[in-house]
Amino acid sequence: MSADGCSDPSVVEWKDNQLMMMTACDDGRRRVYESGDKGESWTEALGTLSRVWGNKHEGPEKGVGSGFITATIGNGDEDKRKVMLVTLPVYSSKNGKRNENSELHLWLTDNTHIVDIGAVSSDKDVTASSLLYNSGGSETINEELIALYEKKNGGGESSHSLWSARLTGPLQRVKDVLATWKKVDDIVSKLCSSSIAEGSSPDTVCSAGKITAGLVGFLSGNFSDKTWRDEYLGVNATVNNDEAKKKATKTSDGVKFQGAWAEWPVGKQGENQLY
CATH class of the missing domain: 2.120.10.10 (Neuraminidase)
Incomplete structure (x- = not known):
């Protein structure tokens, strides 16, 4: 059992x-x-x-x-x-x-x-x-x-x-939090709709059913102080190798990296491992 x-x-x-x-x-x-x-x-x-x-x-x-x-x-x-x-x-x-x-x-x-x-x-x-x-x-x-x-x-x-x-x-x-989840689901679903409108391949995730099914996190434009925040309010990503805060810059819908990178801490969250 x-x-x-x-x-x-x-x-x-x-x-x-x-x-x-x-x-x-x-x-x-x-x-x-x-x-x-x-x-x-x-x-x-x-x-x-x-x-x-x-x-x-x-x-x-x-x-x-x-x-x-x-x-x-x-x-x-x-x-x-x-x-x-x-x-x-x-x-x-x-x-x-x-x-x-x-x-x-x-x-x-x-x-x-x-x-x-x-x-x-x-x-x-x-x-x-x-x-x-x-x-x-x-x-x-x-x-x-x-x-x-x-x-x-x-x-x-x-x-x-x-x-x-x-x-x-x-x-x-x-x-x-539930209202935020619904809002982000709507945003992600529209991204998929835009992709279909542009003629995406039948093998993409948009053709496989509901894109938000099983989606645990979404990193987009919520970025500041070396932290790339999960839109679903779950686990945030941390930007590395950007002490001067110039190698990772916010864009309209994400982050642009030039010599830096982001790490999503799966398995490194301490007592409680959300993913």
């Missing part, structure tokens, strides 16, 4: 009756599995969500349960999109040394793009979390996203306490 050494499973139903399961594993990663037969068999979701997030695997907190839900969210009916929301502890680093006190962060993904929405609580040493989402839809019931989490009590005690936080700000940030 899952690899040896994996525990603390969280299961959600995704699109087309597909099940997704997140586990915390002793190898220091969180593995995600998917099932298309109601849980009879499971396959690791390599290339999408599996092994993206780290898992602290030393000490008594090595099995921190994650909040893991699906929801359909957007600023309007036309902009709504089914997504997965995840709460997990993030350990910040300073001067190359990891802080042993974690912060609980909310993550957003549509099984292609992944964005860290940010901290949902200033409390440290969270040992488990869950998420609750109410879509509202009436005059008396408002849309709400709530995080429920367990944390260790201070003073060397071994006991735990439960806390909740209403995530009004993070929920709006989720909607803003």
